[in-house]
Amino acid sequence: MRIEASILIVCLLLLSAGLQAQKLPSKEEVLEKMELTNEYLMKKWPDPGVNVITNRERPSNLWTRAVYYEGLMALYGIKPEPEYKQYAIEWGESHDWGLRNGYKTRHADNHCAGQTYLDLYKMDPQSERMKDIKASIDLMMKTDKIDDWDWIDALQMAMPIFAKLAVITEDDEYSERMYEMYRNTKITQGLYNKKDGLWWRDADFLPPYKEPNGEDCYWSRGNGWVVAALVRVMDILPEDDPHQKEYLKTYKEMMKAILPLQREDGFWNVSLHDPNHFGGKETTGTALFVYGMAWGVNNGILKEKKYMPAIVKGWNAMAEQAVHENGFLGYVQGTGKEPKDGQPVTYTSKPDFEDYGLGCFLLVGSEVYKLK
Structure with a gap:
């Protein structure tokens, strides 16, 4: 009887610990982690305009920043x-x-800075804040070329800019051109696999390319960028935009596909369909997926009962296992385009750029904070 009672107590303790691990932290706790990690970067870069030096020197308006x-x-x-x-x-x-490389650039990475420029313009409409980013997009729209976004990261870097311009200028030509370019990436270039609800990073990974286990290569952060693009665009555009339904449909397909791929520890692997190909905890893809899920719950699009456990587990994993006491963010894969890049990814490993990982973390934190 004593042995059975002891087993029962142990089981109850384990169950209690498991339930505790699934608890959504308070808003104050979420904000505390966001402030801690952000303070780390602001202290490290007191001058936001200074050039970034890694393997070479770059201006700080590059995409990572x-x-x-x-x-x-x-x-x-x-x-x-x-x-x-x-x-x-x-x-x-x-x-x-x-913009990096001047306003005549067509490259989505160079456009990414324009997202914050336009946000600040909306707060204080000084013309210089939107002059170059608008001029750059306007030059693109004077041509018929719509195949610029030939890698899926580009969707997050540039789509929100077109959407913001459409709203600011009340000109839906921006959102229509954005849709044409998005469809070119998705359908014409064929980077979206509707069957799996996931995207190939670029043409290099289209079939017959395979991961070591024989599966297609779906890179975690790359798919995370698409999630962020869809969420941000749907958030910006009015509900009556003619393409909202398609964005929403693809978003839901992705959420459905991503949910069962979460690791037991709350993270996602860098290779979504081959957990053994550089498998392990990774913060950026995890942050972007949880960001998308939390946004969906907050907006009544995703069922709380189905997605909240993954959201809680994912946020807690990052907050408890990736955030250092000084605010440094661990398990961030360095820049690249596939699972092998930026390895090894560990708690203490430093990616080539520390800024974009924090950006992803602050995005997800902002949505987790809003959860009831």
Whole structure:
């Protein structure tokens, strides 16, 4: 009887621990993690305009830093600290509100900074804040070329800009061109596999390319970028936009596909269909997936009962296992395009750029914070 009672007690303790692990943290706890990680970067880069040096020197309006500012603006949205806004303004001013490689660029990575420029323009409509990004997109729209986005990361980097311009200027030609380019990436270039509800990163990974286990290569962060693109665009455009239904349909297909691929520890692997190909915890893809799920629950699109456990498990995994005491973010895969890039990915490994991982983390934190 004593043995049976002991077993029962152990089982109850394990069950209690499991239930505790699934608890959604308080808003204060979520915000605390966001502030801690953000403070780490702001202290490391007190001058937001200084060039970024890794394997070579780059201006700080490159895409990695632009993604960070997407996250910072999301943090500002839930806690409007003046220093956050000022840090973003100083970044824009340091580049004269310009784009990497000039306004004649067509490259989505170079456009990404425009997302924050346009956010700041909406707060204070000074013409210089949107002049270059609008001029760049306007030049693209004067041509018939719509196949620029030949890698799926580009959707997150550029689609929200077209959507923001459509709303700011009240000109749906921007959102229509965005849709044409999106459809070209999805259908003409064939990077979306409707059967699996996931995207190949670019043409290099289309069949017959296979992972070591014989499955298609679906890169975690790449699919995360698409999730973010769809969420941000649907959030920006009015509900009566003629293409909202298609964006929503693809988003739901992706959420359905991604949900069962979550690891037991709450993270997702870098290779979604081959967990043994550089398998392990990875923060950026995880953050973007949880961001998409939390946004869906917050907007009444995804069923809370079905997706909340994954959201809670994913956020807790990042907050408890990836965030260091000083705010450094672990398990961030470095830049690249596939599972083998930026390896090894560990708790203490430093990616080549530390900024975009934080941007992803702040985006997901902003949606988890809004959960009831």
